[in-house]
Each structure stands twice: as structure tokens, then as C-alpha cells.
Amino acid sequence: MSLLENAIFCVFLCLIGGIATASQGVFNAELGKYSGQGLSSTIVFATGALASMVYWLIEVQGRPPANLTLMLTKAPWWAWTGGVIGAVFVIIIILTIPKLGAGTCSAIIVCAQLIFSCVIDHFQLFGIPAYRQYTIWRGLATASLIGSVAVIAKY
Known part of the structure; x- marks a missing residue:
């Protein structure tokens, strides 16, 4: 049985995700004080992209699937908007945490x-x-x- 099939482990991951999300907002807002809000968001996504790339390389064991391009072309248009939505989220957090x-x-x-x-x-x-x-x-x-x-x- 995979760890991800264990409901208790998934709840644990969600708790970590909640803590990470709450912390991320504070960290991003703090970085925005020093770099400016726009650059802060850019730095956040650049480091996040790097971390995601490392995870992906571990997941595929350094060998991307042969049919990756074909699979990506089958994704619905809205599936490609996650990065933009993530950027909106990060920017909103950077702007609002210092105020609220x-x-x-x-x-x-x-x-x-x-x-x-x-x-x-x-x-x-x-x-x-x-x-x-x-x-x-x-x-x-x-x-x-x-x-x-x-x-x-x-x-």
C-alpha cells in the first residue's frame, strides 16, 4: 500500500499544507518589504518552479514519459491557468497581509x-x-x- 492511499497520512499532508500556506503568506509579505511586491512574487515563483522541477525529476526518476507532449496537448485550456491563479494568490497575500x-x-x-x-x-x-x-x-x-x-x- 502506498503512503498516499493512507487517509491518515493524507490528512497529515493537508495539515502541513495548511501550515505552509499560512507561513508562506507571511514570508512573501516580508520579502515584499525588501524587494518590492512585484519582484517578491517573481522570486517566490522562481524558487517554487525550481523546487517543483526537483520533485518532478525525482518522480519521473530523471526520465520524462515519452508521450509527455501528446498528453499535455490533451489538457483542457483551463488546466493551464493554475500558475496564473497561483500568482494572483501570492500577489493578493503580499498586498493584504500587511494591512489585515x-x-x-x-x-x-x-x-x-x-x-x-x-x-x-x-x-x-x-x-x-x-x-x-x-x-x-x-x-x-x-x-x-x-x-x-x-x-x-x-x-
Whole structure:
């Protein structure tokens, strides 16, 4: 059994991802103070691209698949927008954390992320195969999220 088939390990990875995301915003905003906001975003993506390349080379063991170009041409147009969306995210974080604080920014982002993720699940957007209806329980959870954001932002 692969580690990624273990739900507990996947939860652990998600916790690390959450900590990394919260830290990343603060680190990016701090770098923006010294380099300027635009250059900060560029540095973040350059170092991220390098780290991703190292991971990819480990994953493919230094030998890219022979049909890589063919596979990439089959990707839908919107699959290519992840880098742009990531840049928008990083730039927004760099601009807003100094004004609102890490907790408020993270709360708003996580709230928006969860609500839109529920919409994606409900309407099976972007090729998501699993249908998860936006039930009354998810609606109540959404209301709770919005209330939580309000409390975090106020206090």
C-alpha cells in the first residue's frame, strides 16, 4: 500500500499544507518589504518552479514519459491557468497581509476556498468526478465559516 492511499497520512499532508500556506503568506509579505511586491512574487515563483522541477525529476526518476507532449496537448485550456491563479494568490497575500494580518487574510481565503470547493463539488466543475450535493448541512457550515471569519477579523 502506498503512503498516499493512507487517509491518515493524507490528512497529515493537508495539515502541513495548511501550515505552509499560512507561513508562506507571511514570508512573501516580508520579502515584499525588501524587494518590492512585484519582484517578491517573481522570486517566490522562481524558487517554487525550481523546487517543483526537483520533485518532478525525482518522480519521473530523471526520465520524462515519452508521450509527455501528446498528453499535455490533451489538457483542457483551463488546466493551464493554475500558475496564473497561483500568482494572483501570492500577489493578493503580499498586498493584504500587511494591512489585515495573517489570521484575517487566512480566514477569509480559507472561507472562500471552502465555499467555492463545495460549489465545485456540487456542480462537478472542472472535471471533478465525485458529486457532493450542497446540502443544508454544508449551508450551515458555510454560515458558520462566515461567522468565524467575522470573529477572527474583529478580535
